[in-house]
Amino acid sequence: MTVSDLGELIGFLEDSRDEIRAMSAEIVAGLTANAEGMEKLKCVQRPLIIKLLQCVVLGGDAVRKALVALVNLSHEPAVVEILLDSNVINQVMESIRDRTTPHVDLLTSLLANITISERGSKELLQLGKGSMEGHHMAVLLKKFVITGTTNPPGNDDLYEHVASVLTNVTRLREARLLLLEPGRELLPALVPQLQSSNALRRVGAAGALKNCIMSAEKDGTLDFILEDRTVLTHMLRCINGQPPLEKEDTVRERIAEAILVLAGTDKGRDALWDAGAPEALRKGYEDEQHPGVCLAMERTAEIFLSHSTIDSGPTPGVLGLASSAKQLQQQQQQQQQQQQHELAQEQG
Known part of the structure; x- marks a missing residue:
């Protein structure tokens, strides 16, 4: 052609x-x-x-x-x-607001691709637009949450790609500050999606939560994130090894890494203790196979152990995790030494 x-x-x-x-x-x-x-x-x-x-x-x-x-x-x-x-974002959002459009799945998929770029995320968030800041995201969040609870099982999930949009935009500090602003209701809308039957929703929600938590102390949003303790309950449920099991490795890894970051802060660690994190980690670790999830759990256990002031109830489980982490580190060091030794012999 x-x-x-x-x-x-x-x-x-x-x-x-x-x-x-x-x-x-x-x-x-x-x-x-x-x-x-x-x-x-x-x-x-x-x-x-x-x-x-x-x-x-x-x-x-x-x-x-x-x-x-x-x-x-x-x-x-x-x-x-x-x-x-x-001006594609305004065009897409105008179409999404039109309740008669049958193409929401493709429109939100287009937004997910566009917001991979920093410029795309900023334009969707309407940063610098005064009172209009966050308006597009508020519309998407509302539709995302409502359809997440009302969509009958087996039906096409037209708003599932909004989860990916949330992961994309929360990579930006100004986006996190905007969406975590009191009254925006991002976290109450987001955490229930971790138990959605739709894997894409769970993966996206976990990504957005991780992005918000990874920089929470620096952003000054840690207190707000910890204010609603159901956030931690939903997160721990993803990695505690109890039915229904989270099948997506990406979800478990993102959540485990977010919990590791929280455990590294005084306030986050206290909140995790109160939420039963040591026992949840112990149970989840027993059958966990994913290396990234295991490593995050082990490092979290080491932090808990080094700051432990509680009774001996959950401590053995935490101790076991911490011991596993040290064993893994020793094994890795031994493997590196063996590889260096073999390389030296070949060169000799």
């Missing part, structure tokens, strides 16, 4: 006839489904993005295929910049 052919194809995306737009959008979506097709489209990238956005605005049967193409294309950072230059 020549550049001229591609130009003619994308020109049909704004044709007045819906069936022509739909046919063109379907061909473009097919091209974006593989690396070869994506490479062909690079020479017409900017006009293609603009025409696809126009195609979405025109409506009709072409919309879904045009959105599929945009989602596929938005994995490329250069495409994200073109989309942001084209």
Whole structure:
């Protein structure tokens, strides 16, 4: 397909006839489904993005295929910049606010890709927009939470990708401060998602929580995070080894790492003791197989042990975890020494 052919194809995306737009959008979506097709489209990238956005605005049967193409294309950072230059976030949010749109899943997926970039996250958060700051996110959070509790089992979860958006935006300090601002209700909305039946929701919620907790002391938000103790209850439930078991390694690892950070602070450690963290860690560690989760648990146990002032009830479990951590460290040191010895012999 020549550049001229591609130009003619994308020109049909704004044709007045819906069936022509739909046919063109379907061909473009097919091209974006593989690396070869994506490479062909690079020479017409900017006009293609603009025409696809126009195609979405025109409506009709072409919309879904045009959105599929945009989602596929938005994995490329250069495409994200073109989309942001084209005011895509406001366009997407306007469509999401329209309760009649049947394409929410693709719209939120597009936002998830766009907010991987720092600029995309800032624009979605409307930073610097005065009273409008956080308005888009408030809309997304509300819809995310409501559908998380009302969506019947087996139905498509149209707002599941908002979880990824939350993970993306909370990488920014200004985003964390905005979303954790009293009255925003981020944490009460987020922590129940850790028990969602949807794995994508759980992974995204765990990522956003970890991002908020990792920098909480520096951000000055630690007290607010610890204020609602149900936050810790939900988090510990992910790694305590009790049914229903969390099957996603990513969720368990993110939560275990977040708990490790909390344990490293005086206030966080006290709150974790009160929430029964030592016993939860002991039970969860018994059958945990993931190296990253085990390592975070062991390091947390070492912190608990070094600051332990409680009775001997849960201490043996913590001691066992700490001992495992030391054994693992010794094994790693021995392996490194063995490798160095073997290397020295080969060089000799």
